[in-house]
Amino acid sequence: MSSNNFPPLKNDLILRACRGExxxxxxxxxxxxxxRYLPEYKAVSAQHSFFEVCRTPKLACEVTLQPVxxxxxxxxIIFSDILVIPQALGT
Structure with a gap:
């Protein structure tokens, strides 16, 4: 996928800062x-386990965007956890 397929950024402040601009x-x-401080997150976690949210792109996206x-x-900050790595490795 080329970068031309993405819509224009609404906020590139952090990217400009990272480039030293x-x-x-x-x-x-x-x-x-x-x-847990977000009621929206509480609603999602009441219906889905933590790892289910991590493994389901639609749920992880929703939880990622709630604070934004x-x-x-x-x-x-993309919603995930370091504990998904051992789980993905089958340990």
Whole structure:
């Protein structure tokens, strides 16, 4: 897939900052953005296990975007966990 197939970015502040360009403000993102403090996350986790959310792209995407919709963040932290690696390896 070429980069021409993607829609234009709505916010490239963090990308410009990573390239060392001068930016108008410090980009904001939150580690562990998704979580128990969000009612939207609680609703998803009430119906699906943690690993089910991690393994289901549609659910992981929804949980990833919840804090971005709620707060004025400049980047999204993809919802996953380091424990999916041993699970994927069958251990």
């Amino acid at each position: 001068t930016v108008e403000r410090v980009p904001i993102w939150i580690m562990r953005q998704a979580g 919709r709620k707060f004025d963040l400049d980047a999204a």
